[in-house]
Amino acid sequence: MTALSSPLLPSDASAEPSEADLVALVGSRLCHDLISPLGAISNGVELLAMSGGAMSPEMQLIAESVSAANARVKFFRVAFGQANTEQRVSQNEIRSLLSEMSATGRTKFDWQVDGDQPRHLVKMAYLAILCMETALPFGGRLVITEHNGEWHLVAETRRTKPDDALWQALAGHAPADLRPAQVQFILLPREAETYGRHIDWQINETEARMSF
Structure with a gap:
């Protein structure tokens, strides 16, 4: 043996x-x-x-x-x-996927970023979407755009319900009782740091915004 x-x-x-x-x-x-x-x-x-x-x-x-x-x-x-800077995701693949998710969920996604995109940036956008979904218990419309290299996500809804302590995780202050469904709040800032990007966000009663 x-x-x-x-x-x-x-x-x-x-x-x-x-x-x-x-x-x-x-x-x-x-x-x-x-x-x-x-x-x-x-x-x-x-x-x-x-x-x-x-x-x-x-x-x-x-x-x-x-x-x-x-x-x-x-x-x-x-x-x-x-994901790395060499891989790319096609525009058609992204829009098709988000269309399927829109058809079966409360949130409707509108991907307005033209052309194929580096996979690591699409990954950050998807993690940002997961973060924003936590503040949209009633669903809504979420628009994703890109301008001069900066990505923007804007969600409109009947009423937002953000967890303030959870959102502070994006600034490096993660709560000790983070749940599996909230892991995106830890992963997104790590991805941002890896690629030299800064995350900004604003949330009011009917709108949530995030950019990186």
Whole structure:
């Protein structure tokens, strides 16, 4: 029997993945493994619909739920996955994805950034969207634009409900009781620091703004 042993660690610690890299790798792995079964379920529902039988309310609910889950996983794959300055995301892919999310959620997304974009900037935009969603319990309309290299997100809603302590995490003051659904408030400022960007935000009773 061949004995197995742990490999020697490199003397240069910088060669090891950083904590942020490991988080991104885990995010990419989870989303990658979930997309295939969700796609298979979606295909199965389509085949059942094509078989000639009427779409029952139960099947319609399954179809809508799978579509929403599939769109969300694709969104998370960019928001929490690996990204660098070499990779790009097409405009059509972004708009198609946000359109799917708009169709099944309370918030309607309007992506007004022209052309394909570097994946790391799209990742920051997606993390910003996740942050802004926490302040929009009633949904609304969220517009994403870019001007002279600066990205802007503006959300209009019936009434905002921000958690002030949570939003202070964007300035490096993360609350001790941060929940998994709020991890974007930690990741976004780290991405901003990596690429030399500063995050600004403003929230009033009916509008939320963020730029980086």
